[in-house]
Amino acid sequence: MKIAVLPGDGIGPEIVAQAVKVLEALSRDGMKIEMEEAPIGGAGYDAAGDPLPAATLKLAQDADAVLLGAVGGWKYDALPRPMRPEQGLLRIRKELNLFANLRPALLYPELADASTLKPEVVSGLDIMIVRELTGDIYFGQPRGIEVRNGERVGYNTMLYSESEVRRVAHVAYGIAMKRGKRLCSVEKANVLECSELWREMVIEVGTSYPEVELSHMYVDNAAMQLVRNPKQFDVIVTGNIFGDILSDEASMLTGSIGMLPSASLDSNNKGMYEPIHGSAPDIAGRNIANPLATILSVAMMMRYTFSREEIALRIENAVKKVLAQGLRTADIHVAGTKKISCSEMGDAVVAAL
Numbered sequence: 001m002k003i004a005v006l007p008g009d010g011i012g013p014e015i016v017a018q019a020v021k022v023l024e025a026l027s028r029d030g031m032k033i034e035m036e037e038a039p040i041g042g043a044g045y046d047a048a049g050d051p052l053p054a055a056t057l058k059l060a061q062d063a064d065a066v067l068l069g070a071v072g073g074w075k076y077d078a079l080p081r082p083m084r085p086e087q088g089l090l091r092i093r094k095e096l097n098l099f100a101n102l103r104p105a106l107l108y109p110e111l112a113d114a115s116t117l118k119p120e121v122v123s124g125l126d127i128m129i130v131r132e133l134t135g136d137i138y139f140g141q142p143r144g145i146e147v148r149n150g151e152r153v154g155y156n157t158m159l160y161s162e163s164e165v166r167r168v169a170h171v172a173y174g175i176a177m178k179r180g181k182r183l184c185s186v187e188k189a190n191v192l193e194c195s196e197l198w199r200e201m202v203i204e205v206g207t208s209y210p211e212v213e214l215s216h217m218y219v220d221n222a223a224m225q226l227v228r229n230p231k232q233f234d235v236i237v238t239g240n241i242f243g244d245i246l247s248d249e250a251s252m253l254t255g256s257i258g259m260l261p262s263a264s265l266d267s268n269n270k271g272m273y274e275p276i277h278g279s280a281p282d283i284a285g286r287n288i289a290n291p292l293a294t295i296l297s298v299a300m301m302m303r304y305t306f307s308r309e310e311i312a313l314r315i316e317n318a319v320k321k322v323l324a325q326g327l328r329t330a331d332i333h334v335a336g337t338k339k340i341s342c343s344e345m346g347d348a349v350v351a352a353l
């Protein structure tokens with residue numbers, strides 16, 4: 001297993017170090033794991049003047065899977081847009097053709113109290129959001145800021161081709177087949193042509209999956225339903241920007257954004273694995289971040305890229321065990337549990353493994 005390790009910025013290096021401990025423990029157990037590290041985001045800009053240095057992209061292209069921390073930091077916010085850390089992330093997604101972004105929102109029973117929603121609303125929650133990741137308004141042309149009628153206007157283009165929608169729809173239906181066989185497609189077809197086409201394609205692809213029950217929901221309603229009655233959802237498929245927003249919302253149902261892993265896959269299940277949260281510059285370097293989303297991303301890597309379901313379950317069970325022991329980082333700490341640091345959490349998961 002050749003894994004490119006890209007810690008990135010902010011809390012990225014701290015949380016990735018914990019996930020690397022897990023991979024090292026697995027390799028002491030006899031798994032053949034090769035890891036190599038490279039800078040991305042602000043760290044890439046500092047090292048090579050580019051948020052996605054050529055050597056980093058090459059390493060990621062040659063690897064079977066990529067483990068990523070997070071990118072972004074205040075000191076880079078004033079750089080011209082192409083040099084900003086976020087561009088490194090968007091470019092590597094595009095370059096590796098990672099069009100299917102899987103973001104599970106799963107509530108661990110031990111964390112029901114950490115959610116801002118009532119325990120009865122979220123207990124047993126298990127949703128999979130499939131977010132399209134290489135199209136939409138994130139990449140659509142034309143885009144820019146220019147002067148029209150004596151004032152500046154800013155504009156972007158929301159755009160999906162038939163084939164882009166088809167391929168992500170196939171992934172979503174495939175996942176629904178392995179779960180509860182219910183798929184909800186989220187868009188804004190009452191206003192946007194782009195969404196109208198999205199809906200048409202999702203329906204068309206659905207004819208190949210007659211067992212899957214398909215429903216459609218406008219994104220504003222979906223945002224509301226996610227906090228009203230989140231357990232109505234099984235698999236959600238949606239475009240890049242709606243998925244960006246809804247997955248942050250869904251993460252809070254589970255207690256903390258620090259818990260949610262993600263997988264970004266190409267058509268051959270090569271993948272990049274990262275927590276859905278950002279670089280959290282406000283707490284960087286203090287060893288208090290939650291590494292569980294990153295560790296759970298390694299579990300997803302074992303499941304989706306390496307087809308090692310048993311190893312994925314082993315990692316997930318180790319996380320459950322640590323939570324059952326009452327160990328918590330600050331973001332999920334409640335009265336009656338023990339607050340521990342980022343590195344202590346990594347050690348606890350390795351011990352449980």
Ligand code: IPM
Pocket residue numbers: 072086089090244276278
């Ligand atoms: C995410 C992040 C990124 C995105 C940013 C950092 C570019 O919010 O992975 O959800 O918008 O996709």
Ligand code: MG
Pocket residue numbers: 244245248276
């Ligand atoms: Mg986001």
